[in-house]
Amino acid sequence: MTRAHDMGGRFGYGAIRPEGEDEPLWHEPWHDRAMALTLAAGALGQWNIDMSRHARECLSVPDYSTFSYYEKWIAALADLLVETSVLTRDDLTGEGSEGRHALSYSVLTAEKVPAALAKGSPSDRPSFGSLDFAPGQEVRVRPHPENTHVEGGHTRLPAYAAGARGRILRYHGNHVLPDTSAHGLGDQAEPLYAVVFSASELWQMPEHPNDEVVLDLWQSYLEPA
Missing domain, CATH: 2.30.30.50 (SH3 type barrels.)
Incomplete structure (x- = not known):
């Protein structure tokens, strides 16, 4: 099945222009937070990297075609959180039930980040x-x-x-x-x-x-x- 993300070798998308060394690492103030949120949620252990990639591929074609890189990340993360019952749609809109979530005790705190990133998720x-x-x-x-x-x-x-x-x-x-x-x-x-x-x-x-x-x-x- 051909999906919107499988774009390799297609015509009409223009040249790839690598960013220069002077380009900022994050182009918008929320980009680093989007990445941090995605990694921290992944550390809850409710899905793996392949599930995460598939969630981005399952975005609607109009959304996938118009969303920026990190918008795709956040949209797919929201879908994963609901699909795995970590959160509800009401939770995402701020209308969910109050109280501490059971998985919050497994939160990836700042001091744990270096070790978690160094360990990674080996696929071998x-x-x-x-x-x-x-x-x-x-x-x-x-x-x-x-x-x-x-x-x-x-x-x-x-x-x-x-x-x-x-x-x-x-x-x-x-x-x-x-x-x-x-x-x-x-x-x-x-x-x-x-x-x-x-x-x-x-x-x-x-x-x-x-x-x-x-x-x-x-x-x-x-x-x-």
């Missing part, structure tokens, strides 16, 4: 079984980029890579599969590979056809070439 898992592919091997991305576990679900396979032929550059280890993790179906960890493609393999009219693009792709996204 113990390896099992044999690998289907090896460095240097030619592979092809499966022709259908959709999530094969949940119809219309989250995936890290970009549509522009579907059916493309590439070469295994390296094996990253065994990692949580976002396609299941985003939907509460468990880690179902798979081998993760760095796969290198020529630009002309991915796009019909690349500005630099001899350039190479490296994508990190899970084993179930790939087929023997």
Whole structure:
């Protein structure tokens, strides 16, 4: 399923203009608070990063197309808080019941932030079984980029890579599969590979056809070439 967020390789959005070194880290006074709020809410342990990404993808197309980066974060966070029953819609509008929330005792206080950020949420898992592919091997991305576990679900396979032929550059280890993790179906960890493609393999009219693009792709996204 093509979603509004899967924009790689599309025309009409203009050039990407990287910000200069003199650009401020936060462009609006509320941006840093939006990031802090999102990270602190995530630390409550009610969802994982894949669920968070999927929540942003589930925003309506008009909202996703017009919201700024951190507006998407806040809108998705509000949806997650309600979907996981952490808060109610009334809570978000200030009309909820009074009293301390049970999860407030797990709040991420300022002194805990450095350790929490340093720990992160590792996605690597113990390896099992044999690998289907090896460095240097030619592979092809499966022709259908959709999530094969949940119809219309989250995936890290970009549509522009579907059916493309590439070469295994390296094996990253065994990692949580976002396609299941985003939907509460468990880690179902798979081998993760760095796969290198020529630009002309991915796009019909690349500005630099001899350039190479490296994508990190899970084993179930790939087929023997």
